[in-house]
Amino acid sequence: MAEPTGGRPLLQVEGVVKRFPIRRGVLRGAGAVHAVEGVDLAVGRGEVVSLVGESGSGKSTLGKCITGMIRPTAGRIHFDGVEVSGSSRGARGNFRRRVQPVFQDPRSSLDPRWAIERTIREPLDAFRIGNKAARAARVRELMDLVGLPAHLSQRKPSELSGGQQQRVAIAAALALEPDLLVADEPVSALDVSVQAQILNLLADLRQRLGLALLFIAHDLSVIEHISDRVAVMYLGRIVESGTVSEVFTDPRHPYTRALIDAIPRPDPTQRMSRTRLIGEIPSPVNPPSGCRFHPRCPVAIGVCSQDDPQQTTFSSQHRAACHVAAAQTASLSELPHERAWL
């Protein structure tokens, strides 16, 4: 994936692969789920990068590799120049403080028995930061930062609204002053009006704290709103990446195009009459040969079922892995007319 502009990126992911061996069922021992297959990705300081894709694209698995919740099968992850994917406990300990996850459903990520004050304080306790009074002061500060009124501090999660619960989860994630939040679908369980509050909060935190954000989501309108750059994943691969305006206004990969076309627009004068993507995402146990998208691709040509497409560069940021897009860039005139939309 293209680099963030200027300087060494905060997070650098190179050739990361994650395969889950199949341990149960009829396929036991016979293969693996190819969840992530050779992904490069970089996130700069204070940058918002989004990973978008449908179920089974590998976006959440990649997020878990980055937060250190699971170990990649292959590839390297550098954080602030230090390799963290297979390194010593010391380096990983420091890295764990600086990269924090935020999950989709705050009800399942918060301990239901704990008052929210304890949930937010827990990372400070775990890393033995400050004395009791300092920790209490820090909790108040964090609650204020995420817009939680102080009088809620002794409430249990069940006594809070979904939006307030997600603010608690974000406050806890910020307790150790991370440089990067990895947020996996942080607003998809929320109502529209609450979603707007949390998106505003994340944008505000980025502004005030210089926080970088890796935002994993399926909702393209949310991604378009919040991101600087976008990477589109399909069956474990990044198929297209670039700045948000490049990817949304000039998509080069047919999958990106189909994804954008499939968004139900809140505009009855623009009803969906465009080409539908047929079929469904294939099994990651036995992914298709060549380009993994070719069985569903509306513009696939012969080579697509044989050769895995390499990334073609369209601008300093914009890349896509597509034979047709590459051929079109190389020579516009040789392509059949109906592919001109690419």
Added chain:
Amino acid sequence: MSDSLLEFRKVSVDYAGRGGTVSAVTDVSLTLIEGETFGLVGESGCGKTTLSMALMGLLPDIASVRGRILFNGSDLTTMTESQLRELRGDRISMVFQDPATSLDPTFGIGSQVADTIRAHGDVSRKQAKDRALGLLAEVGIPAAAERYADPPHRLSGGMRQRVVLAAAIANNPALLLADEPTTALDVTIQAQILDLLADLQRRHGTTILLIAHDLGVVAQICDRVGVMYAGQLVEVAPVAELFARPRHPYTRALFDALPSGSHQAGALRVIAGQVPDLAHAPTGCRFKDRCPSRLAECDETPPLAMSDSGASIACWLDPATRAAGGLGPLAIAGESNG
């Protein structure tokens, strides 16, 4: 004007809970015209699902329903359980968010569709199977004959929802209730299922009541839309009118909170405050405490009244509501809703 198929007349639903009575739906009056696709939208807890469960007679025992729900002129609220069972799956059918809960995990998908046919019609097993195969093909199950005996777990979520739709249309229902039918699906699969719904509607003329939280989904397939907030129906309008000129302050606020799609658009507009606790619902308009245009009269419940544009809203800022409620025009020429 075509015939009305379904009519809610001042329907209220209360839940008796330990913390007191929760008024989940309050005085909702609404008419569905035969052959239309009507979208009911609102955020969690607005009462849209409670209203649809009241229609199906599927509310839990702690719920009490007031008002009348007329389907083809007969009041569903006074029907016996066996009368309702006759209707459900036959004249009225349902599709829910999670197809896994609608299908029996232990039976083949085809026989579940065939069972629906045999439950409501005097047909042989052979006839039911043939018809089920035709339906599975119609909803786009590839190689339906080979998959007839497959249990649901062999199918993807999108395919399962197609099976549920096949069972739902099996007896040519007059009304199809679809509660968040695409919410659990990926966006490209959602687009396929929405196409299928629109297609089935066109071919069979089925009236569809679509419950949704996604305004995009509603914009794509509905003819008219009702907006609910905290148990009250606050606006009903033809889809083009609603999206071009949302009138109720809540509807406007909801549209403002949508990420517009134009990136770097700055902060999203948010709605101040929170949805009221319906165990202690405020009197009058339930949006009043969050409303930027609150008036003194908002302590009284505004009636839903139709204006010249064909849109109805329940808001004292609206001239039609004021006329219906016996109030004069607004004294100050402020922000009108016209």
